Amino acid sequence: MSNQRLQRGQAMILIAMAFIGLAAFIGLAVDAGILFIQVGHLRRAVDAASLAAANQFREGRSIDQIEAAANEFIRLNKLNTASTEVFVCDLYPPLDHHDPDLCPPPGDPPRKFVRVEASMPVEFAFLPIIGFGSIDISAEAISETASVDIVLVIDTSASMAFDASCLDGDDDDGDTIIDDCDPAQYTWPGAPDSPAPVGWDTPDDYYLNPNICNPVGECHPFEEVRTAALALVGRMYFPYDRMAVVTFDRYAGIPANLPQPPSAAFVSDITQIQNAINSLLITPDPDPATDPECTGWETGDPRGCTSTNTAQGLKYSAAQFGYDPRQEAVWIVILLSDGSANAALDESNEWICPGGIGAPTWLSPMCRDAEFEAGDGDFGIDAEDAAVTWGLVNGCPDESSMPDPPDPDITTCDNAGQGAVIFTIGLGDMVTNNPYCHDYYGGSCEPNQGEQLLRYIAAIGDDGNPSTDPCDGVDIGDDCGNYYFAEKGSLLLEVFEAIASRVFTRITH
Secondary structure (H helix, E strand, O other): OOHHHHHHHHHHHHHHHHHHHHHHHHHHHHHHHHHHHHHHHHHHHHHHHHHHHHHHHHOOOOHHHHHHHHHHHHHHOOOOOOEEEEEEOOOOOOOOOEOHHHOOOOOOOOOOEEEEEEEEEEEOOOHHHHOOOEEEEEEEEEEEEOOEEEEEEEEOEHHHHHHHOOOOOOOOOOOOOOOOOOHHHOOOOOOOOOOOOOOOOOOOOHHHOHHHHHHHOOOOOHHHHHHHHHHHHHHOOOOOOEEEEEEEOOOEEOOOOOOOOOOOOOEOOHHHHHHHHHOOOOEOOOOOOOOOOOOOHHHOOOOOOOOOOHHHHHHHHHHHHHHOOOOOOEEEEEEEEOOOOOOOEOOOOOEOOOOOOOOHHHOOOOOOOOOOOOOOEOOEOOHHHHHHHHHHHHHOOOHHHOOOOOOOOOHHHOOOOOOOEEEEEEEOHHHHOOOOOOHHHOOOOOOOHHHHHHHHHHHHHHHOOOOOOOOOOOOOOOOEOOEEEEOOHHHHHHHHHHHHOOOOEEEEO
């Protein structure tokens, strides 16, 4: 064999070996690509699965349902070979899915963390040639659906029984006669404050009186307010979520069966909250003849006689976040009222009703100017201005989020607030069409002052910037931004459901 032929044979061997090496290199590159693609695919699928699982956790679902939601998102990503496990800080036996690393330090409220782990085999294309057919990969993601601290601020003034009024086209007393409103029918002993004897014919405005409707649960639409509030409670997930309840009429307060100031705080016991809401009653209007706070009504002085102190309701709301703050939670205020603010107290606990006897704010619409404005009116601070002030305290950004120096575009948030998300609900026609305007105004006072106030407060709590109002240009009586309008109590369930659905979820790794 010649050297030339020998060299040719050696070259062929080298080329063959080079091809084998090149094929191995290409195969390794392809299989590495398959591996990295599948790892990325699995990670994205686990991210989506963890968000889905957290949303189920938000609704208080069982671990099996949470895991089913995670598995569904894994399958939607076409990873049918993956196996999934879900872990939470489980507060209840048998603790099969308990991960103590997801639990807060002792004494802190639990948080809604969900950890999703998934693993799957990756089948290689070329490595099986050398006996290496597959490898198991895994990924995990921790998702947290926001725990919420909600302050429910409910108007309990006497007008919350407005659905029993005469001339509304309804048979409010159930005697088959519509709008029978003759007050002469109040003829039994103790009428109208004592219940009518059985079979007595009563006028359609019988249940306007809180002393009558409270004991029998017929204060409409307040009964629908109670039902909708309880439905919201049912959507929460205690003890991960917490709630406080504030009521306001002439004064604000906390229901007697909840912790009282100065130790008032959020409650994480669903039964306690349900009992508090079920115990709520509407408050009769002050009686000028007997109430020492309401002595000047006959002489044109309404101070102490008006009964919608929205400002103090919002003041109590802001205080709840100060008693027991939980920084990782979403802070939410839900304010419901059936009219505009007409009562407020200054720092000296004196009634705010500027202008003096005979001035506009002392005439209907009572203790507020003829027009809504965010700031002092012609006669100084009125009840609406006080409500706006406490709306700013609730909704303006907290200290850490305030620009330094203050942003001139956020002129009404020059001072830090609680940074809460505020939703407001206007209930009934008095919010959008208040017909009670003293002749002094010549019919010029704004009938929708109640809605304007609630929309402004909602604009504060929408993004912490009241100058960016989603309700600008929106027709009267329409929902917009964080403001909702319910013409009747029967629509409140839908409103509360819409608010409950606006929950925030965030993901961490």
